Amino acid sequence: MNFIETRGNDSKHPLTVTFSHAILNPIASYGGLYTPEHLPKPGVEFLRRHINSNYKTLARDLLQAFAIDIDTRVIDEALSLYDHFDDASNPVPVVKVYDDLYVSELYHGPTRAFKDMALQPFGVVLSSLAQQRNENYLIMVATSGDTGPAALETFKNKENVRVACLYPDGGTSDVQRLQMVTEDAANLKVIGIHGDFDDAQSALKRLLGSETFKQKLKQKNIHLSAANSVNFGRIIFQIIYHIHSYLELVRQQAITLGEKVYLNVPSGNFGNALGGYYAMKMGLPVEKILIASNKNNILTKLIKTGAYDLRNQSVIPTTSPAMDILISSNIERILFDMFGAARTKDLMQQLEKNRHYQLSPAELEKIQAVFAADYCENDEGKAYIKRAFATGYLMDPHTATCFKTYETCRTLPLKTIVYSTAEWTKFSPVIANALTGEIDARDIDALKSVSQVAKIKIPAIINDLFDKNIAQKAVINKDNIETEILAFL
Numbered sequence: 001m002n003f004i005e006t007r008g009n010d011s012k013h014p015l016t017v018t019f020s021h022a023i024l025n026p027i028a029s030y031g032g033l034y035t036p037e038h039l040p041k042p043g044v045e046f047l048r049r050h051i052n053s054n055y056k057t058l059a060r061d062l063l064q065a066f067a068i069d070i071d072t073r074v075i076d077e078a079l080s081l082y083d084h085f086d087d088a089s090n091p092v093p094v095v096k097v098y099d100d101l102y103v104s105e106l107y108h109g110p111t112r113a114f115k116d117m118a119l120q121p122f123g124v125v126l127s128s129l130a131q132q133r134n135e136n137y138l139i140m141v142a143t144s145g146d147t148g149p150a151a152l153e154t155f156k157n158k159e160n161v162r163v164a165c166l167y168p169d170g171g172t173s174d175v176q177r178l179q180m181v182t183e184d185a186a187n188l189k190v191i192g193i194h195g196d197f198d199d200a201q202s203a204l205k206r207l208l209g210s211e212t213f214k215q216k217l218k219q220k221n222i223h224l225s226a227a228n229s230v231n232f233g234r235i236i237f238q239i240i241y242h243i244h245s246y247l248e249l250v251r252q253q254a255i256t257l258g259e260k261v262y263l264n265v266p267s268g269n270f271g272n273a274l275g276g277y278y279a280m281k282m283g284l285p286v287e288k289i290l291i292a293s294n295k296n297n298i299l300t301k302l303i304k305t306g307a308y309d310l311r312n313q314s315v316i317p318t319t320s321p322a323m324d325i326l327i328s329s330n331i332e333r334i335l336f337d338m339f340g341a342a343r344t345k346d347l348m349q350q351l352e353k354n355r356h357y358q359l360s361p362a363e364l365e366k367i368q369a370v371f372a373a374d375y376c377e378n379d380e381g382k383a384y385i386k387r388a389f390a391t392g393y394l395m396d397p398h399t400a401t402c403f404k405t406y407e408t409c410r411t412l413p414l415k416t417i418v419y420s421t422a423e424w425t426k427f428s429p430v431i432a433n434a435l436t437g438e439i440d441a442r443d444i445d446a447l448k449s450v451s452q453v454a455k456i457k458i459p460a461i462i463n464d465l466f467d468k469n470i471a472q473k474a475v476i477n478k479d480n481i482e483t484e485i486l487a488f489l
């Protein structure tokens with residue numbers, strides 16, 4: 001399978017590239033993204049054959065349908081990391097919470113958030129490519145709190161790979177910060193910046209596009225790449241669990257094969273939702289994809305009105321910080337898929353120049369045929385957490401945003417798969433507040449009180465963080481990022 005560019009070709013980049021090229025050099029012509037030239041169409045027959053497949057078998061066969069240029073041995077090694085999830089035989093449990101609301105739990109990996117679903121296997125694929133080619137890579141990561149820990153975990157001590165991870169200081173939970181700053185390996189550098197996630201992501205994009213930075217790295221014999229969800233190497237692993245979750249509903253006899261469902265996704269950079277979109281295009285019976293946001297509701301406005309408007313907008317901190325995003329990068333791949341490269345380039349350039357674009361009525365109609373959206377206020381989210389807990393289900397504040405879209409965006413009484421993107425342990429102060437009314441607790445105290453109220457143990461991987469040595473101390477201004485990274489290298 002080959003990959004093409006969302007903003008067309010500038011004749012300096014190759015016209016089409018392989019999967020390995022696309023993941024090692026993720027920035028395409030005009031700052032666009034790589035995207036598959038064609039999607040495989042496995043269809044209902046593929047689903048039927050996999051009704052009783054375990055996660056790894058499903059994943060292996062699906063990746064095979066993509067015909068990517070990665071050795072089977074490497075893919076098998078990558079997928080074997082799902083064996084380290086809580087339940088090796090079922091890394092993604094799907095749990096019935098209300099009558100037609102099922103929660104697909106994507107957080108059972110080592111860093112307790114759904115980023116592990118893609119980054120665990122991606123780390124193996126990328127470092128094997130680097131080793132095969134005998135090349136060294138600097139992987140840049142900008143994180144709002146979950147990508148960072150997952151990327152550090154997957155690349156820790158891997159050959160031929162170094163990681164520079166940027167996070168907004170004060171913009172993450174204590175647990176998320178500790179997961180990053182306690183990572184002590186010679187190939188990892190963690191940098192807190194004074195600013196929000198969009199500042200971190202913009203700094204990353206600037207460095208990835210900077211010829212002078214690339215030249216400086218070249219002198220040190222290092223190539224530059226990125227592990228953000230714009231990298232297709234992550235997206236490909238995010239298609240699998242949508243199909244798995246659907247098949248789980250069939251296995252649980254909640255639906256019959258072929259019956260349509262809603263996918264309900266707490267969205268930020270739109271990687272998770274994009275995986276669902278591709279799964280739908282590949283033949284998964286999906287009625288619509290419901291896009292849940294928090295008060296940073298740029299996606300709700302886009303899907304309701306066709307306007308992407310960043311003017312006079314700034315990121316509002318919420319109780320679901322992994323979704324505190326205004327620049328949702330993977331929307332670009334949807335634009336490309338629906339409207340083509342010329343229009344995508346035009347829209348993205350309008351956004352960069354005027355901080356605004358408006359889709360035509362016909363374009364909006366196409367978007368609304370696939371997506372519906374709404375956003376959830378902090379207090380509403382807390383109420384959903386409390387209500388679900390009363391029926392015996394403990395969920396995190398990101399997952400809770402989907403309970404709003406579940407109520408407001410469905411027009412048919414179909415089964416709905418809500419994606420749970422983090423374990424409660426990563427955002428315990430919000431949950432303690434929802435369940436006990438406790439305010440402004442630090443993570444360490446909130447973990448204890450939720451653990452008591454819910455009668456569940458704090459997982460050791462989380463508890464141990466508080467006693468670990470802080471290995472990564474840098475917190476700097478965004479203008480000094482390049483210097484800090486060069487000093488590390």
Ligand SMILES: *Cc1c(COP(=O)(O)O)cnc(C)c1O
Nearest residue numbers: 146267268269270271272322421
């Ligand atoms: C990253 C993240 C999201 C947003 O996912 P996208 O793929 O960026 O839309 C939602 N919830 C949690 C907990 C996350 O870590």
